[in-house]
């Protein structure tokens with residue numbers, strides 16, 4: 060097993076655990092930042108066609124562009140929104156960073172409005188910090204497979 064496969068399995072377990080534990084999280088995933096694009100990594104929930112998102116586009120791309128976590132109480136109020144599934148009402152994006160470097164992000168959707176709190180953001184920031192080495196390895200493998 061390569062380091063990238065190992066890291067992918069760790070991240071997959073993290074996502075699976077979060078998705079199972081959190082009742083109102085209907086889509087739970089990781090996007091990996093490489094240059095100016097976000098690439099879909101492990102996720103749980105309905106399949107999405109948004110496997111690559113440009114920086115600046117949607118809630119995910121905005122988080123990277125502004126270097127700021129996003130909590131959107133009602134996605135229907137946004138113009139710069141990429142609908143993953145018609146039922147989605149609220150969304151949180153928390154950046155996965157190593158120091159100042161953005162490696163990727165957690166992206167979670169809920170069919171309920173206002174499903175995400177600052178407490179969720181704090182928890183995801185901690186998990187992001189614990190996951191950063193696995194994300195870096197997974198990202199290196201992904202970069203190699205893209206080149």
Ligand code: SME
Nearest residue numbers: 107117118119140141143
């Ligand atoms: N809603 C996101 C796109 C990703 S899907 O939700 C999985 C966005 O606006 O960036």
